Amino acid sequence: MSIGSTTLATYTRCYDSSRNCNGTLLVSSTNTVRYTVSVTWDWDRRTISSGSISQTTTGDQMYQCRVADHPSSNEIRIRNVTIKVPYTAPSSLTVINKTATIITVSWTPLDSSDADGYVVNVANDTDTVRTVQVEGSSNNITTLNGLSPLTTYIITVRVYQQLVGPASTTISVFTHCQQNGILI
Template sequence: MIVYPQEYKLNCTKIGHWYYGISMSIGSTALASYTYCHDQYHSCPGTVLVDSTNTIRYTVTITWDGMNVSSGSISQSITGDQMYQCILDNPSGADRTRTLTIKVPVTAPSSLTEVNKTTTTITVSWTSLDSSDADGYVVNVTSDTDTVQTVQVEGSSNNTITLNGLRGGTIYCTTVRAYQQLLGPASSTISTFTHCQQEGIYLVYNKKCYINGSYFWDSSVNSVTEAISCVLPGTSLTTGLWVRVADPDDPVDCNSNSASDPFHCTNVTSPATLSFYLAQGLSADQEGWYKCCLPTDCSDHSTKIIFANIF
């Protein structure tokens, strides 16, 4: 199933009555309307003669972008089910009206959440809708605005999926929509950064992967969104540390914001992640090599260590 725009055709068939008017509408909005149509002398746009017994098929092409139904230059904002009417106006008085309802979810799935990730997969879940409101879901994954995957999940109660074949160290944005005959509105978007590697400690800065011994300007590590992170997949954080190599007995004092220790830190328990950024620039004697120890502190000989040079 494609995401937006979705295009489909509505057909209204007339049998007999060679002289007629015909119209197609959604609610009170006319998508097309023609009068004085004649099967032999004046066929109207969109009509096709099916056989010689005055049977014609009238077709309207509809585009649905998630918010608006449009046909040609006509556009109508709508939420939920789409109700169409085809009206045959017969001058003899034998008018006919036929209605069609196309099912469309009213609400978006809520609570879209990242459950797990590796270097090549992301698992997400969301709050499912009732079976009366959804037949299933469509999960859309993009990277740098390009669509990477569009996956259909059948069944209203199925609310978890693992997205495979992704790249490590890449930002992916994910949304989910419920569907019936057409797609409903999109959920909120979540952003996920896949692991740079599945095993071993690594550095992340500005959503990019960095190797052991990478260099960073202190002026560029100056906000929580510009923090340097060390990550150890497959572990849970206990007592990880950042330590200045020149003074290994004096760990970075997080969140003190003092002239001697201008560091602020954040952490994630699983996978073990310890990040820091600077509330102010480093003095000359504070520049140099720093090491990160995960998932325990640097006194544990089994802990993993990685180095970063900040100047």
């Protein structure tokens, strides 16, 4: 099993269902890339019923699955799957407007070929992270509603394609106080 030209696991001399056939897992010695491989084999049907591969790098990832009925077989099925992951983070995250309960932010959009949309994460000291999805590569502004007055919010934005890319620089925004209809 491999990703690109990197072999993750090899399975050799595995000809019957009574053997475990764990193979050998090969991991980069620099630990810059981590792989997890989990496969379940149905011996009666000779098919893989489930499996997953995850990788901790950014940028598009190509996964290759190669299946043969035995090691020297000419009957081989190969499928390549490319998962699109943005390389860069959105830049220039800026506050456009704020009130006691609303913050509007914008950022510099990425090229349309690098983005299907954006994910904005909003957090404060007491809340869990709230996520707002903004669809479309050119939609680079969003309004965050239902916030608390006199509260500091930490905001980041990430671009997504099939998976989410790296986070922008974080900004910290303090909401206004509202008393008798007057913003302070």
